Amino acid sequence: MIEFSDVSKIFKVKSREVKAVQNVSLKIEKGDIFGVIGFSGAGKSTLLRMVNLLEKPTVGTVKVHDTDLMKLSPKELRGLRRNIGMIFQNFNLMTSRTVAGNIAYPMKLEKVPKKEIERRTKELLSFVGLSEKAKDYPEQLSGGQKQRVGIARALANNPDILICDEATSALDPETTADILKLLKRVNAELGITVLLITHEMNVIQEICNRVAVMENGFVIESGDVYDVFTNPQHPTTQRFIQSVNQDRPSEAILKEWRENGGNHLYRVLFKGSTTHTPLLSEITQKYGVYFNILYGTVRELQQQMFGNLLVSFEGDERAIKKAISELQQIVEMEEVVVHES
Numbered sequence: 607m608i609e610f611s612d613v614s615k616i617f618k619v620k621s622r623e624v625k626a627v628q629n630v631s632l633k634i635e636k637g638d639i640f641g642v643i644g645f646s647g648a649g650k651s652t653l654l655r656m657v658n659l660l661e662k663p664t665v666g667t668v669k670v671h672d673t674d675l676m677k678l679s680p681k682e683l684r685g686l687r688r689n690i691g692m693i694f695q696n697f698n699l700m701t702s703r704t705v706a707g708n709i710a711y712p713m714k715l716e717k718v719p720k721k722e723i724e725r726r727t728k729e730l731l732s733f734v735g736l737s738e739k740a741k742d743y744p745e746q747l748s749g750g751q752k753q754r755v756g757i758a759r760a761l762a763n764n765p766d767i768l769i770c771d772e773a774t775s776a777l778d779p780e781t782t783a784d785i786l787k788l789l790k791r792v793n794a795e796l797g798i799t800v801l802l803i804t805h806e807m808n809v810i811q812e813i814c815n816r817v818a819v820m821e822n823g824f825v826i827e828s829g830d831v832y833d834v835f836t837n838p839q840h841p842t843t844q845r846f847i848q849s850v851n852q853d854r855p856s857e858a859i860l861k862e863w864r865e866n867g868g869n870h871l872y873r874v875l876f877k878g879s880t881t882h883t884p885l886l887s888e889i890t891q892k893y894g895v896y897f898n899i900l901y902g903t904v905r906e907l908q909q910q911m912f913g914n915l916l917v918s919f920e921g922d923e924r925a926i927k928k929a930i931s932e933l934q935q936i937v938e939m940e941e942v943v944v945h946e947s
């Protein structure tokens with residue numbers, strides 16, 4: 607549906623070159639909620655802006671629906687842009703128009719008949735839950751309501767792609783959750799492919815099925831959200847995931863635990879079916895070893911279970927070794943090192 611092939615974007619600033627996007631190849635399939643995550647300056651916005659050719663790639667090709675954007679005539683490009691809705695961090699609403707006026711505006715530009723504009727505006731207001739606010743002006747709305755208007759406006763001309771530029775970054779956590787739910791409905795009920803950029807891993811975790819991690823213009827890791835979350839390869843990806851996983855208590859707590867005689871501390875990852883069986887108790891009982899869960903989470907990600915636990919083992923040293931070695935045949939485990947300060 608959207609395909610980047612070896613795309614780079616280099617800005618020339620005076621005599622300096624800024625490599626905003628470097629050798630990126632990515633495929634976003636129809637029906638995806640695809641998230642691009644990265645720290646500030648990673649190249650996310652530049653990548654996003656190439657999907658509707660607000661930025662032209664310096665090298666490489668960007669295809670939407672199998673069409674190379676650089677080969678489109680200006681008229682064809684306008685047609686393509688109609689098919690791509692966009693929402694923004696700062697909403698970009700017109701302050702002089704009402705909520706209904708903002709939603710109707712893109713249809714007016716397309717010369718949609720007045721009656722149809724009225725019908726569609728009503729429908730969209732109801733879809734985003736703002737029927738009561740049709741006559742209000744943007745300044746009378748909360749941030750979350752403004753973004754709902756932004757979404758309704760982006761959907762006005764029935765796009766099949768919605769691109770979201772940090773759409774929840776200006777919102778509090780509760781409102782963010784509401785907007786993410788709405789984006790999920792846009793995807794599931796209207797069949798719209800969503801491409802979003804964010805610097806917040808919780809956004810990716812909440813709604814995306816696929817993710818790409820960017821750093822210094824490069825995509826350093828990409829794949830299914832479940833795979834990337836449960837087995838991140840790159841240190842930057844690991845940092846992002848730690849921000850939502852909270853998979854390690856503070857060093858002070860770990861030190862206290864060690865000072866109290868704890869010697870065998872392991873991180874144990876349960877994925878998919880291994881979350882359904884009482885593995886820890888079965889295997890520790892077999893060897894007469896005790897286990898104690900010190901920290902961790904078990905949760906659902908992409909309709910699959912994922913557990914990430916810090917577990918200490920107590921008992922006879924040789925029995926512990928045997929139990930751990932048997933567990934390691936079934937689940938991923940690594941010993942946790944407590945740093946001496």
Ligand SMILES: Nc1ncnc2c1ncn2[C@@H]1O[C@H](COP(=O)(O)OP(=O)(O)OP(=O)(O)O)[C@@H](O)[C@H]1O
Nearest residue numbers: 617619624626644645646647648649650651652653
């Ligand atoms: N029009 C431009 N001219 C020159 N440099 C630019 C331009 N747009 C972006 N850049 C530079 O390209 C790099 C990537 O910027 P980009 O905005 O794509 O990153 P980002 O990941 O979206 O970051 P942020 O979240 O802060 O917007 C940065 O170093 C930025 O300064």
